[in-house]
Amino acid sequence: MTTTLAPATTAELDMIGADGPTAVVITITPELAQQLLKRNTRNRKLRERAVSDYARDITAGNWSLNGEALKLSANGDVLDGQHRLHAVIEAGVPVDMFVVIGLDPAAQETMDSGRKRSTADVLALRSEENATTLAAVLRRVWAWQNGDHRFKGRQSPTTAECAALLEAHPELRRSAEIANRVRSSFPHIPQSVLGTCHHLFNAIDADECAWFFQRVADGAELPLGHPVLALRTRVTSERLDSVRLSEDRFMAYLIRTWNAVREGRELTRLMHKPGTEIPMPK
The missing domain is CATH 3.90.1530 (Conserved hypothetical protein from pyrococcus furiosus pfu- 392566-001, ParB domain)
Structure with a gap:
């Protein structure tokens, strides 16, 4: 002892x-x-x-x-x-x-020479599937819950805070899985954003959320003017033009698209001016 x-x-x-x-x-x-x-x-x-x-x-x-x-x-x-x-x-x-x-005192020169274990490393040690994506989603959901909707705040969650968030919301594992699945079919939106939005939208309407992310992934049977088609067109165009988008801009695109779908509105062109307020999902 x-x-x-x-x-x-x-x-x-x-x-x-x-x-x-x-x-x-x-x-x-x-x-x-x-x-x-x-x-x-x-x-x-x-x-x-x-x-x-x-x-x-x-x-x-x-x-x-x-x-x-x-x-x-x-x-x-x-x-x-x-x-x-x-x-x-x-x-x-x-x-x-x-x-x-x-x-x-000379021993100080050799201290802290190892690489810090990341949240993704810890999740992998716990045999969590999709550990890297899950860690990224946990960090951004934590930021969102703490009022940082642009993911640019001075604070970021510790590994212990991420673990506590996962314990409180085990459904985030499913959000990370969906994020990877969508990304593999439509590789123009980061998994971190996809997973975060899946978590937010799923809490509003699980059935519509499942349909929404399937359409983001495959774009199947979307008529002209459909918001998801506008989203896919916008991010694909910017990716081809080598435009580097910030995560908060991707968040704004996905939330604007989701809100338009929920409201039954057509959306022919998706816009979000840099620096403007991030919309809230409805």
Whole structure:
């Protein structure tokens, strides 16, 4: 069994590593984090977004003791873990962390050299099908739910937040599957947008949503003036002209098309001026 220590000050922490490099589990309180950050004298530029992501996970209780360690030099300097320390302060909640104390300061040059595990990597480890598309859809649905309809906000969901969203909405797996299926037949709209819109439209009318995405995929038996035909024509034309469209523009196209279908309106030409408000699906 691992013993968790709870030093109140950096002086007490120094005593733990007095006899050389030592690895222990320590409860890092906001107060201890503040003291440690006074020793954060030689580190990378702080990334506020990373701090915010970590703090949300801590606040939500999604912070786990996963073996990644806060690393301190023999003289007490913080070599690795400044973002986690700032997140503890921002969340105002103590968390248990592995702490390695007493390292050679030169060891900092070899830290964080591995590639970060992405949400798609984690989903694949969980044997989720369509892991890459599912991760992309989860991130965008999370953004949409948080008011970022252009997917350009400063915040993006953590892996834990994506997992929580999937648990709350398991039907997103079906949206990712449909996105891949449509993309394979009609490769002019990104899977991330297709899956996000499928999730939004399915919540409004599941039967009409199924018909809508089948027609986006195959364009079968669509008369002149049908909104889906206008959508397919528009994105195909822009793709052939090598126009690079942003995801929010694709979202606007799909939502405008869906709304026209729902209202029974003809749509001969699909338009959306860049920078204008994204419509809401009805």
